[in-house]
Amino acid sequence: MGxxxxxxxxxxxxxxxxxxxxxxxxxxxxRIGVSYIFSDDAEEEGEEEEHPEEKxxxxxxxxxxxxxxxxxxxxxxxxxxxxxxxSCENLLNRCKPGxxxxxxxxxxxxxxxxxxxxxxxxxLHRSEIKMDHxxxxxxxxxxxxxxxxxxxxALNPDVVVKNALDQMGMKESSxxxxxxxxxxxxxxxxxxxxxxxxxxxxxxxPYRMKLQLSEKKSHDLEFQSLEDLIMEKRRNDQxxxxxxxxxxxxHLNSSEEVNSDCSCD
Numbered sequence: 001m002g003x004x005x006x007x008x009x010x011x012x013x014x015x016x017x018x019x020x021x022x023x024x025x026x027x028x029x030x031r032i033g034v035s036y037i038f039s040d041d042a043e044e045e046g047e048e049e050e051h052p053e054e055k056x057x058x059x060x061x062x063x064x065x066x067x068x069x070x071x072x073x074x075x076x077x078x079x080x081x082x083x084x085x086x087s088c089e090n091l092l093n094r095c096k097p098g099x100x101x102x103x104x105x106x107x108x109x110x111x112x113x114x115x116x117x118x119x120x121x122x123x124l125h126r127s128e129i130k131m132d133h134x135x136x137x138x139x140x141x142x143x144x145x146x147x148x149x150x151x152x153x154a155l156n157p158d159v160v161v162k163n164a165l166d167q168m169g170m171k172e173s174s175x176x177x178x179x180x181x182x183x184x185x186x187x188x189x190x191x192x193x194x195x196x197x198x199x200x201x202x203x204x205x206p207y208r209m210k211l212q213l214s215e216k217k218s219h220d221l222e223f224q225s226l227e228d229l230i231m232e233k234r235r236n237d238q239x240x241x242x243x244x245x246x247x248x249x250x251h252l253n254s255s256e257e258v259n260s261d262c263s264c265d
Contacts, residue, residue: 026046028246038259059083060104060142061240067229074226075150079212088135092119095134095145098157100184103141109238112146112162112184113137122164124183129170154190164189193226201225209233213245 013146067075076079083105086094095101097117104110113121121137122129146155154160164187171177177183182194193199207229212218223229236244 004155008264012022030222040158061155061190061242062237063103063241067212067226067233068208068210069169069226070206073151084144086144087142088138089142091145092134093117093140096157098154098160098188100188101134101143102146102181103138103143104237106108106240107238110181111137111139111141111236114160114184114187116161116164122187124177124180129167129175129183131165131168147188150181150185150189152191154159154188155190159190160188163190165199175234178227178231179234181234182227192229196227198227199225201228211236211244219248223250 018147048229051246062077064079065075065077066073091101095115096223099115101113101115102110103113111123113123115121115134116131119134120131121134122131123137125132125137150152155163164184167183167187175183176195178196182196185191186194201224203224205224207223207226209221209223209232210218211221221232222236223230223232239247
């Protein structure tokens with residue numbers, strides 16, 4: 001693994017396909033550079049598990065990372081924040097209106113909700129924005145309050161709650177967010193970047209996600225929109241840290257084999 005990490009710090013993504021694997025293409029123009037590297041964010045369509053109480057048993061291996069817009073850090077998940085998942089019972093006693101909560105379980109996409117008070121949350125689930133009790137939205141997963149992961153200035157808690165409540169009942173094509181994280185973050189920060197099509201994908205890639213592969217090694221990925229970056233970040237969370245490193249290493253090895261074959265010709 002050490003050699004793979006060393007190679008990954010020099011990995012170029014110019015050769016990586018940039019087409020959405022779902023076959024979706026925007027009309028805003030061509031995608032330039034890295035977008036949707038491995039992403040397939042189908043979380044909202046997933047089936048609920050039969051025994052949700054078992055979801056918290058396996059360790060969640062999320063990756064330390066930071067997100068930059070040009071040179072400004074707009075998101076940061078430090079190693080000290082990982083592994084801090086709490087039971088739903090604990091969260092019920094801590095959450096306040098306007099808080100964002102992220103529920104996680106190994107092998108699944110993170111699920112974000114907006115706390116609205118009285119143990120109720122509003123969230124995007126299966127292409128519908130709905131209200132549920134916090135414990136029901138958790139589906140047996142452990143979670144954490146994530147108000148400070150994004151570095152944008154937060155709206156007043158009353159406005160955050162109003163933003164969430166005003167969207168209740170939206171379904172399918174009327175929904176303007178790709179996943180629960182984009183919806184919850186939009187409610188808290190009110191920024192168009194979290195909405196589908198909120199940014200034009202033209203010109204240079206302004207977003208950079210820095211993945212911390214080891215204590216001394218990191219690797220940067222570039223994206224044209226925050227939405228694309230969130231899609232990839234969430235997929236990394238879903239497959240886990242070890243799988244991310246292995247997947248990147250496999251791509252590197254495949255690229256080296258192609259280059260070697262071409263040089264022989």
